[in-house]
Amino acid sequence: xxxxxxxxxxxxxxxxxxxxxxxxxxxxxxxxxxxxxxxxxxxxxxxxxxxxxxxxxxxxxxxxxxxxxxxxxxxxxxxxxxxxxxxxxxxxxxxxxxxxxxxxxxxxxxxxxxx
DNA sequence: GGTCTGACTAAAT
DNA sequence: GATTTAGCCAGAC
Numbered sequence: 808x809x810x811x812x813x814x815x816x817x818x819x820x821x822x823x824x825x826x827x828x829x830x831x832x833x834x835x836x837x838x839x840x841x842x843x844x845x846x847x848x849x850x851x852x853x854x855x856x857x858x859x860x861x862x863x864x865x866x867x868x869x870x871x872x873x874x875x876x877x878x879x880x881x882x883x884x885x886x887x888x889x890x891x892x893x894x895x896x897x898x899x900x901x902x903x904x905x906x907x908x909x910x911x912x913x914x915x916x917x918x919x920x921x922x
Numbered sequence: 923g924g925t926c927t928g929a930c931t932a933a934a935t
Numbered sequence: 936g937a938t939t940t941a942g943c944c945a946g947a948c
Contacts, residue, residue: 820945839930843943849931850943856929857945873930880929 820846824858827916831870834897835914836906838874845916856880869893876906876913 827842840852848854855871859880862868869890873879881890881904891901900907 840932843930848944851945852930852943853928854930854944859929860946862929868929871929874932878929883929 820848820854821858821861824855825861825863825866828859828866828868828871830916831867831914834899835912836870836872836876836894836899836909837914837916838872840874841915841917842871859883867893870897870914872906876909878904878906 823846824842827845831837839855843849843852843855859868859871868880878890881887884890894901899912906912
């Protein structure tokens with residue numbers, strides 16, 4: 808396992824967030840809240856987004872959207888269009904910064920991993 | 923060391 | 936049913 812060191816601090820929460828984000832299958836998306844709940848901090852969805860602030864290349868942050876499937880975090884990418892292009896490249900339909908067929912491509916970690 | 927903001931979510935109005 | 940407010944925790948000023 809490759810330890811992610813954003814800093815020399817604890818970043819334990821960040822590490823878990825990245826771990827789950829990496830587990831998102833190709834062509835699927837999940838929400839910050841879903842990851843947060845899986846990590847045990849259901850009400851800290853914001854922290855997930857914050858954790859993504861480090862956004863290492865190993866983490867497919869483009870597969871993480873808010874609960875309505877909106878590409879809320881696209882502005883944090885190197886280029887605002889990168890997120891949508893990557894999602895489309897994986898077969899996810901994106902229209903007006905929103906993931907189409909969200910119900911179909913949605914991937915819930917606590918539903919897929921905690922079986 | 924107190925205050926504000928933030929890639930969100932859910933409940934209340 | 937849509938809009939607004941409050942709650943969350945952690946980092947930045």
